[in-house]
């Protein structure tokens with residue numbers, strides 16, 4: 001009897017939880033209404049079976065409970081009952097599978113006017129590449145990946161010269177323009193997932209996977225990595241900005257092409273204390289942006305709270321103890337060496353799990369300036385910069 005009551009309560013509670021739950025899907029922002037409908041069909045079919053099977057058990061518990069003097073009869077089979085069970089479960093399974101086949105057929109049929117956008121996943125950051133005016137993405141190879149060429153594009157391929165490179169975690173898309181996302185991973189399994197778009201795909205090292213969708217609502221959406229890819233996985237976030245055609249084109253034109261990114265940087269002109277101080281602030285701001293786009297913030301805080309890696313608050317100027325007992329002063333050289341070669345030494349109390357993140361010398365300079373701005377509490381960031389730029 002207690003078991004029967006428990007089952008009834010479980011069924012009622014499950015149904016109530018479904019209808020009154022605060023956890024609903026995010027509003028749809030793409031063409032994939034079919035995916036939502038398929039989920040609903042699956043949910044309804046499985047819910048019907050869940051309720052029916054549990055109530056059947058309740059009925060059996062009550063109807064056939066033990067009574068003095070009554071014995072169970074042995075019935076090896078029941079053709080009629082088996083026929084009905086086979087028919088009912090077959091229909092239910094077809095109902096579960098068939099809609100998925102239709103959606104999948106649509107999912108692998110990419111519209112001819114889809115814009116190709118490449119996504120590169122790496123512990124724990126995102127990068128994006130758009131074709132230039134030629135509409136073609138140039139050749140790439142993992143052998144060519146370096147700090148200066150994080151996408152590994154082939155400099156000899158003319159199709160790659162005008163490719164637009166986004167070296168941070170914000171992707172822009174034009175509303176109502178179908179896109180085919182071409183996915184690459186540089187290290188381990190990742191998954192590019194924007195919940196309001198529904199569509200998603202695993203990113204597998206050594207191959208290019210793809211999926212398509214059409215964003216149909218203007219907005220800024222969060223990108224998640226949907227495959228557990230290491231300790232910084234939860235911090236592997238990015239953004240997709242869906243905007244009108246004019247804003248998208250304006251944004252795209254402001255981004256560097258591969259040819260531009262490979263050109264030597266222009267020398268910084270205009271000396272002077274005031275400009276040096278402003279440049280220092282700009283450097284710290286650039287470092288902050290890098291810390292976010294390269295996902296350093298997934299493991300390092302700036303408020304003193306511990307995470308996977310040491311906090312940057314008060315780090316600069318401190319003496320760090322290594323696992324082997326040696327000590328080292330955290331200065332610019334220490335930080336640069338550590339970021340360039342994170343596995344070379346192990347800080348006491350932390351696991352040697354920091355990934356090697358490709359960064360140009362200029363980016364490294366900016367990141368170190370940002371970490372330095374959170375240095376020893378005695379020197380506030382502005383004082384430090386003033387001291388640095390005074391001579």
Ligand SMILES: [Cu+2]
Pocket residue numbers: 121124189190191225226227228229233236
């Ligand atoms: Cu990931």
